[in-house]
Amino acid sequence: MSERVVVIGGDAGGMTAATQARRMRRDDLEIVVLEKSEWVSYSACGIPYLVGGDVPEWDDLVVRTPDELRARHIDVRIRNEAMAVDLDRRKVQVRNHEHRRNFEIGFDQLVFATGARPMRPDVPGIDLPHVHGVQTLDDGRRLLARARESECEHVVVVGGGYIGLEMAEAFTKWGASITVVDSAPEVMGVLDPDMGRLVREAMQSHGIDVRCDTSLEAIQEETVVAGGDRIKAELVVLGTGVEARSELARDAGIPTGRKQAIRVDRRQQTEVDGVWAAGDCAESRSRVSGEPIHLPLGTVANKHGRVVGINLGGGYATFPGVVGTAATKLCDTEIACTGLNERAASAAGFVFDSGTIESTTRAGYLSETGTARVKMLAERGTGRVLGAQIVGSDGAAKRIDVVAAALTAGLTAGELVDLDLAYAPPFSPLWDPVQVAARKLT
Amino acid sequence: MSERVVVIGGDAGGMTAATQARRMRRDDLEIVVLEKSEWVSYSACGIPYLVGGDVPEWDDLVVRTPDELRARHIDVRIRNEAMAVDLDRRKVQVRNHEHRRNFEIGFDQLVFATGARPMRPDVPGIDLPHVHGVQTLDDGRRLLARARESECEHVVVVGGGYIGLEMAEAFTKWGASITVVDSAPEVMGVLDPDMGRLVREAMQSHGIDVRCDTSLEAIQEETVVAGGDRIKAELVVLGTGVEARSELARDAGIPTGRKQAIRVDRRQQTEVDGVWAAGDCAESRSRVSGEPIHLPLGTVANKHGRVVGINLGGGYATFPGVVGTAATKLCDTEIACTGLNERAASAAGFVFDSGTIESTTRAGYLSETGTARVKMLAERGTGRVLGAQIVGSDGAAKRIDVVAAALTAGLTAGELVDLDLAYAPPFSPLWDPVQVAARKLT
Numbered sequence: 001m002s003e004r005v006v007v008i009g010g011d012a013g014g015m016t017a018a019t020q021a022r023r024m025r026r027d028d029l030e031i032v033v034l035e036k037s038e039w040v041s042y043s044a045c046g047i048p049y050l051v052g053g054d055v056p057e058w059d060d061l062v063v064r065t066p067d068e069l070r071a072r073h074i075d076v077r078i079r080n081e082a083m084a085v086d087l088d089r090r091k092v093q094v095r096n097h098e099h100r101r102n103f104e105i106g107f108d109q110l111v112f113a114t115g116a117r118p119m120r121p122d123v124p125g126i127d128l129p130h131v132h133g134v135q136t137l138d139d140g141r142r143l144l145a146r147a148r149e150s151e152c153e154h155v156v157v158v159g160g161g162y163i164g165l166e167m168a169e170a171f172t173k174w175g176a177s178i179t180v181v182d183s184a185p186e187v188m189g190v191l192d193p194d195m196g197r198l199v200r201e202a203m204q205s206h207g208i209d210v211r212c213d214t215s216l217e218a219i220q221e222e223t224v225v226a227g228g229d230r231i232k233a234e235l236v237v238l239g240t241g242v243e244a245r246s247e248l249a250r251d252a253g254i255p256t257g258r259k260q261a262i263r264v265d266r267r268q269q270t271e272v273d274g275v276w277a278a279g280d281c282a283e284s285r286s287r288v289s290g291e292p293i294h295l296p297l298g299t300v301a302n303k304h305g306r307v308v309g310i311n312l313g314g315g316y317a318t319f320p321g322v323v324g325t326a327a328t329k330l331c332d333t334e335i336a337c338t339g340l341n342e343r344a345a346s347a348a349g350f351v352f353d354s355g356t357i358e359s360t361t362r363a364g365y366l367s368e369t370g371t372a373r374v375k376m377l378a379e380r381g382t383g384r385v386l387g388a389q390i391v392g393s394d395g396a397a398k399r400i401d402v403v404a405a406a407l408t409a410g411l412t413a414g415e416l417v418d419l420d421l422a423y424a425p426p427f428s429p430l431w432d433p434v435q436v437a438a439r440k441l442t
Numbered sequence: 443m444s445e446r447v448v449v450i451g452g453d454a455g456g457m458t459a460a461t462q463a464r465r466m467r468r469d470d471l472e473i474v475v476l477e478k479s480e481w482v483s484y485s486a487c488g489i490p491y492l493v494g495g496d497v498p499e500w501d502d503l504v505v506r507t508p509d510e511l512r513a514r515h516i517d518v519r520i521r522n523e524a525m526a527v528d529l530d531r532r533k534v535q536v537r538n539h540e541h542r543r544n545f546e547i548g549f550d551q552l553v554f555a556t557g558a559r560p561m562r563p564d565v566p567g568i569d570l571p572h573v574h575g576v577q578t579l580d581d582g583r584r585l586l587a588r589a590r591e592s593e594c595e596h597v598v599v600v601g602g603g604y605i606g607l608e609m610a611e612a613f614t615k616w617g618a619s620i621t622v623v624d625s626a627p628e629v630m631g632v633l634d635p636d637m638g639r640l641v642r643e644a645m646q647s648h649g650i651d652v653r654c655d656t657s658l659e660a661i662q663e664e665t666v667v668a669g670g671d672r673i674k675a676e677l678v679v680l681g682t683g684v685e686a687r688s689e690l691a692r693d694a695g696i697p698t699g700r701k702q703a704i705r706v707d708r709r710q711q712t713e714v715d716g717v718w719a720a721g722d723c724a725e726s727r728s729r730v731s732g733e734p735i736h737l738p739l740g741t742v743a744n745k746h747g748r749v750v751g752i753n754l755g756g757g758y759a760t761f762p763g764v765v766g767t768a769a770t771k772l773c774d775t776e777i778a779c780t781g782l783n784e785r786a787a788s789a790a791g792f793v794f795d796s797g798t799i800e801s802t803t804r805a806g807y808l809s810e811t812g813t814a815r816v817k818m819l820a821e822r823g824t825g826r827v828l829g830a831q832i833v834g835s836d837g838a839a840k841r842i843d844v845v846a847a848a849l850t851a852g853l854t855a856g857e858l859v860d861l862d863l864a865y866a867p868p869f870s871p872l873w874d875p876v877q878v879a880a881r882k883l884t
Contacts, residue, residue: 012872046807049867060807162866287862298872299865320860327864336864365488365502395840398870401863402843408861409851418762419850420729421843422769422778423741424604425488425496428840430454430740 004030006107008082010040012301013279014113020309031074036081039137047140052170085252109274112249116242116280116296125219131236156224156233160187162328164239179209181226192342198391202333244281257283259294266318268308278304285321288339289348323407327397334397338404339387351380355440359433361395363425372396374437383412413441446472448549450524452482454743455721456555462751473516478523481579489582494612527694551716554691558684558722558738567661573678598666598675602629604770606681621651623668634784640833644775686723699725701736708760710750720746727763730781731790765849769839776839780846781829793822797882801875803837805867814838816879825854855883
């Protein structure tokens, strides 16, 4: 009899694991994917761009439909929710929402790919129907339907991180009046405040009302109360971060770690043999600090899933960890970071120097050139690069990738200066902005 | 008495050395820069963009004027040409073209930064006044003056490399009829022919008449004879590569190496103590093959100059070599490469696998996304990345930098796949195109 693997969750982490496993074992592995919504294998990261009109149709965000996956001999069961896992009996209890019945399914191997959910601040009114997270395609559809129904002239975004920024940008295209409320002193908490300030100024220049150091107090019909003020809002978007959906694993007795994300070894296996975890529900390890972190990003989820799939398929793969690279944009302002910011570097016990420079994205003498502000951190003594942050215009953000590669390789600032990077006047000044920043640290 | 350094050549390599040395030694070092033209410290790479109208004025290409440099206590002598170097007596014989007189200047330390010159094919008519190289600002000014005088309806570019492409692009903006003649089977010889073909097709789609496998036979007034055809041309641009200007050093007894470029040690010192070389006249070493190469690029020249300057200034700096990264564009097509192409990898004795993929520069579901073709080479057995080539649309070229960093760090294709690169739908598909290419090699 062939082996059966059950995958709980059909998006980035889970479906990547399933398809990768299928590629490696064509005949002797039964693969069942349980997905509680009706969507699998989609790009949740695309939701803000769909809301903003840059993606024509919902379907465009779907990488593969259940039918396409079934044609690859993956038994995709949508609207089937895993309710409990019995590790001793190797069985999952499932609720089939379509037929309103419960059943049990046995497994030889199991993958937790249960994702993350938007954090919901504990304030009155948080469960009102005009309050929306943006984590799943279902979330996104409900939000867009609501926005289309209501006049949507006033939008309040709670939280000035990636999702907050991207949703704010999306609603600028609706011509809505947008307020972003953030409890921190500055937006984009993954950046240091001196860099976050640039993002806030960019938001303000696009007419977004940004209120930092401001607590959300209550949500009412058509009104948000924050920092003592009443702000009009037909729609409230939650951009306050996400938390791992790990209850199912925890209830089954699987240990969790950082921010309740499921603890895994380097093969993405939990403490239980043949039970794996991938994606936003699973922990990662920072290659810079060596410490566990929870980094709920699509890139990481796909990498987790690939590693799990190879291992399920009888191969051997390990996940080497993350440096923590991310990017986003707000209208014409690009934002990126990698590695540790000042707070994280201090928390990890590093003593470091930092350097911030302003450069251009193309040769300065070209009639059209943008700017890039780069901040870089390097360990004192060794000179090893610890992280970088970029805020700039078109072409600025992806420059972070060189720093990500440098972090992975453990390069010093001096070695980064020596890198042989591509130069031509339309692409870069002679010294790339990341090299100019690194020079400040040598 | 203070020490005197004489720098021969006042562009990227020489002037970077001079300014860097001055930064390190403010008082006790006399720095004399001899420059035979009237221009120092300029961006020759900007000439095509000036011809094409993207740079408003010649002056914009000048980084620092002689007067600005003199204010920094650098004794810049324009129109002063070094005619010979006597290493035993530590003296340079100089021709002052301004006052038409010769003189001698002694040195304690000497820097050769004599640059490179466009190669001139040995055909009849090559010295006619409408035939122009594009290496120095003087070259560029003469070319532009000629183009403005003549009707400039027909331009022939000899050579389909970087300069050839950039000048062809520049003249498309003049509405000129452009023919590119290349003796090789495909344009962009730094790429493998399968990638070069994409560039040729892009050129052709912009109405450029590209003739590969075609020898230049003669140049006449208003006509170029190539491959037996007569091609009309009021202007002929040489884009057939450059050769190191190393005669002065060679005549003084300094050994040269690859393509007659001056041989240097890791501190950029020639075989003679206190005699240095920087920029297009000097050799480099490939960090990929370990072999000496001649890579006449502005980025390399600046890095050479910085190393020489630090050493002149009493510090210690070494140049770790190059991986050979370069980029250019033709209208909306971006081109980049790093490391070894197939020919170079074979010549260096590597056995390798190659993989070519087609991806997008942004998430595929966005309404506006470009494409990127990436070819990557990895050593068989070890999986170590040896090089990559990219041809694509806006945002494609600078992705080569990640591969350049990977080459420097000696990463394998598998390690490149694991890199934690920046993703957001407007910047990249979930797996960056360079990672998709690397996956083909794992």
